Amino acid sequence: xxxxxxxxxxxxxxxxxxxxxxxxxxxxxxxxxxxxxxxxxxxxxxxxxxxxxxxxxxxxxxxxxxxxxxxxxxxxxxxxxxxxxxxxxxxxxxxxxxxxxxxxxxxxxxxxxxxxxxxxxxxxxxxxxxxxxxxxxxxxxxxxxxxxxxxxxxxxxxxxxxxxxxxxxxxxxxxxxxxxxxxxxxxxxxxxxxxxxxxxxxxxxxxxxxxxxxxxxxxxxxxxxxxxxxxxxxxxxxxxxxxxxxxxxxxxxxxxxxxxxxxxxxxxxxxxxxxxxxxxxxxxxxxxxxxxxxxxxxxxxxxxxxxxxxxxx
Amino acid sequence: xxxxxxxxxxxxxxxxxxxxxxxxxxxxxxxxxxxxxxxxxxxxxxxxxxxxxxxxxxxxxxxxxxxxxxxxxxxxxxxxxxxxxxxxxxxxxxxxxxxxxxxxxxxxxxxxxxxxxxxxxxxxxxxxxxxxxxxxxxxxxxxxxxxxxxxxxxxxxxxxxxxxxxxxxxxxxxxxxxxxxxxxxxxxxxxxxxxxxxxxxxxxxxxxxxxxxxxxxxxxxxxxxxxxxxxxxxxxxxxxxxxxxxxxxxxxxxxxxxxxxxxxxxxxxxxxxxxxxxxxxxxxxxxxxxxxxxxxxxxxxxxxxxxxxxxxxxxxxxxxxxxxxxxxxxxxxxxxxxxxxxxxxxxxxxxxxxxxxxxxxxxxxxxxxxxxxxxxxxxxxxxxxxxxxxxxxxxxxxxxxxxxxxxxxxxxxxxxxxxxxxxx
Numbered sequence: 001x002x003x004x005x006x007x008x009x010x011x012x013x014x015x016x017x018x019x020x021x022x023x024x025x026x027x028x029x030x031x032x033x034x035x036x037x038x039x040x041x042x043x044x045x046x047x048x049x050x051x052x053x054x055x056x057x058x059x060x061x062x063x064x065x066x067x068x069x070x071x072x073x074x075x076x077x078x079x080x081x082x083x084x085x086x087x088x089x090x091x092x093x094x095x096x097x098x099x100x101x102x103x104x105x106x107x108x109x110x111x112x113x114x115x116x117x118x119x120x121x122x123x124x125x126x127x128x129x130x131x132x133x134x135x136x137x138x139x140x141x142x143x144x145x146x147x148x149x150x151x152x153x154x155x156x157x158x159x160x161x162x163x164x165x166x167x168x169x170x171x172x173x174x175x176x177x178x179x180x181x182x183x184x185x186x187x188x189x190x191x192x193x194x195x196x197x198x199x200x201x202x203x204x205x206x207x208x209x210x211x212x213x214x215x216x217x218x219x220x221x222x223x224x225x226x227x228x229x230x231x232x233x234x235x236x237x238x239x240x241x242x243x244x245x246x247x248x249x250x251x252x253x254x255x256x257x258x259x260x261x262x263x264x265x266x267x268x269x270x271x272x273x274x275x276x277x278x279x280x281x282x283x284x285x286x287x288x289x290x291x292x293x294x295x296x297x298x299x300x301x302x303x304x305x306x307x308x309x310x311x312x313x
Numbered sequence: 314x315x316x317x318x319x320x321x322x323x324x325x326x327x328x329x330x331x332x333x334x335x336x337x338x339x340x341x342x343x344x345x346x347x348x349x350x351x352x353x354x355x356x357x358x359x360x361x362x363x364x365x366x367x368x369x370x371x372x373x374x375x376x377x378x379x380x381x382x383x384x385x386x387x388x389x390x391x392x393x394x395x396x397x398x399x400x401x402x403x404x405x406x407x408x409x410x411x412x413x414x415x416x417x418x419x420x421x422x423x424x425x426x427x428x429x430x431x432x433x434x435x436x437x438x439x440x441x442x443x444x445x446x447x448x449x450x451x452x453x454x455x456x457x458x459x460x461x462x463x464x465x466x467x468x469x470x471x472x473x474x475x476x477x478x479x480x481x482x483x484x485x486x487x488x489x490x491x492x493x494x495x496x497x498x499x500x501x502x503x504x505x506x507x508x509x510x511x512x513x514x515x516x517x518x519x520x521x522x523x524x525x526x527x528x529x530x531x532x533x534x535x536x537x538x539x540x541x542x543x544x545x546x547x548x549x550x551x552x553x554x555x556x557x558x559x560x561x562x563x564x565x566x567x568x569x570x571x572x573x574x575x576x577x578x579x580x581x582x583x584x585x586x587x588x589x590x591x592x593x594x595x596x597x598x599x600x601x602x603x604x605x606x607x608x609x610x611x612x613x614x615x616x617x618x619x620x621x622x623x624x625x626x627x628x629x630x631x632x633x634x635x636x637x638x639x640x641x642x643x644x645x646x647x648x649x650x651x652x653x654x655x656x657x658x659x660x661x662x663x664x665x666x667x668x669x670x671x672x673x674x675x676x677x678x679x680x681x682x683x684x685x686x687x688x689x690x691x692x693x694x695x696x697x698x699x700x701x702x703x704x705x706x707x708x709x710x711x712x713x714x715x716x717x718x719x720x721x722x723x724x725x726x727x728x729x730x731x732x733x734x735x736x737x
Binding site for chain 1: 626634
């Protein structure tokens with residue numbers, strides 16, 4: 001029996017504060033393990049995890065793979081290029097074939113919103129969503145929250161602004177649901193073409209002015225601007241114009257010397273964030289990457305039925 | 314099974330329009346006699362309908378029967394069988410077959426292949442060749458072969474000039490031009506209605522304004538050309554408001570609404586339910602209320618099913634990849650009863666008019682009556698019956714309905730058409 005209420009990690013919508021806190025606290029213990037000379041524990045020995053990546057990803061895939069290896073799981077990587085999907089096989093057939101090889105957990109990245117949830121209807125395995133289109137990316141949300149907790153402790157009443165491509169990214173919803181569960185306040189900021197319709201109805205503030213977001217926030221989560229969104233789809237005219245009106249620069253942060261800067265990566269320097277800020281002392285961007293491994297270890301461990309880990313274990 | 318007859322005596326029929334209880338005799342496909350007859354010498358079929366309602370044959374102006382080209386989803390035969398279960402005696406099939414119904418040969422193929430079915434299957438021809446929106450199809454030839462309307466179906470004709478010509482050219486025959494109202498520039502990659510539910514599911518939205526813009530254009534073009542325009546599956550509050558004003562102005566335009574659009578909202582998509590994926594998409598509560606008000610005040614002329622069968626492989630997949638549309642012939646009357654009649658939006662008489670006489674008027678079809686000499690095409694309905702839809706028993710080759718296990722009100726118990734009788 002898992003100590004979590006959730007059976008799969010499909011998103012952070014509807015996940016209780018209790019479950020989120022358990023995952024984050026377990027991640028604290030795993031982070032300590034990652035500081036040791038021998039960074040490996042035997043907890044998932046004999047279990048098989050498949051990383052099914054139908055879309056390109058470097059950091060998320062490596063982070064999951066490392067987390068799995070450090071828990072001693074057997075891992076298999078599947079990427080869409082050169083696979084059976086290019087031969088016309090359906091998603092259902094692909095995953096059922098892989099499950100027939102006796103696996104325990106599937107980590108999936110896919111361009112379709114709902115693809116992770118769909119797998120729960122096809123398979124008996126545990127499903128972890130590593131990003132489903134522009135829906136959710138729950139482990140990213142968890143690692144962002146983990147990083148914020150390291151900075152702030154309790155997040156109740158803390159103000160977080162999420163800046164950039166809200167409509168097409170997978171990070172915003174996971175951040176919003178997770179942070180709301182822990183009592184933080186959220187503002188979304190970006191050009192109106194990148195803010196999805198009716199988003200304010202889920203209890204967030206919306207601003208089209210970066211100065212207002214900076215004024216509001218204890219921390220800024222700066223999202224990657226996907227370059228393919230520019231002009232061809234008309235969502236914003238040029239990256240230069242975006243940087244001029246929404247780019248995070250040292251100058252803009254002058255009034256907030258203590259502000260914490262997150263970014264899920266990969267960074268477009270000089271588009272959504274200036275190098276001086278990305279590499280500066282307010283930035284926790286590389287800590288996010290380190291924390292990602294610990295958080296994913298915690299998710300894999302708890303979903304496979306692991307007990308609470310004590311910090312000095 | 315459908316049973317052929319020479320003479321049929323129908324006893325104790327309750328006539329929908331008048332509530333009279335009548336007996337009448339049908340000879341082949343014509344009403345031969347109305348009134349009491351001495352049954353001792355009667356040598357034919359006898360059907361005592363026990364005071365169930367007899368109505369003008371239900372007529373669906375909007376179905377997809379997939380033949381030719383996608384016979385694994387539906388055929389003319391399986392479509393006809395499904396229609397009769399729902400009480401439909403006449404249906405119009407949309408031209409998005411493979412190949413499209415864009416010439417007289419395919420029109421004739423459909424007419425000939427379906428001639429022995431109990432359901433009348435009327436082809437709708439395309440507006441443009443291959444539904445590409447570039448040049449007009451051979452409209453006159455198709456009409457002469459039996460096409461009853463023209464439409465490019467899901468490929469909304471974006472070139473306004475072509476719609477103008479279609480409206481003008483079709484005046485030769487008085488047939489309607491049917492528009493699927495969708496500005497495709499506003500719906501690229503869209504999987505469901507644009508709004509809170511789409512935002513929460515991370516799905517690309519289909520804004521209601523993409524429909525409204527085309528409805529407004531069609532109103533203006535109808536007025537300008539004096540042609541006959543019919544708007545398919547109206548789904549938005551904006552469309553209804555535009556159509557109401559156009560009708561007040563006396564413009565020759567009609568519209569239909571589907572049972573699923575007046576029953577469900579986009580909340581049904583939650584959980585990525587692919588049986589709630591359709592085009593146009595399920596909308597929001599305010600839209601549903603506007604559709605219902607349009608049905609009540611007469612802005613909406615017709616109820617049509619948009620029966621759109623899809624194979625399970627096209628639905629059992631991730632949401633963006635799933636096909637759009639649901640089957641609807643078997644659940645139409647039951648949903649009308651449950652949503653419109655039980656809630657006193659419409660009486661049965663008003664509701665059935667919208668799914669029998671009104672589409673027939675738009676299509677210039679004869680309206681059958683229980684009168685000597687009239688065409689004998691009618692549906693027998695148990696309007697009080699509360700029943701549960703069981704999708705596993707469908708006659709369709711496809712099982713894509715969101716209404717499985719729903720409790721519905723009102724059900725067809727049989728049809729008479731073309732000298733054949735079917736009792737369920």
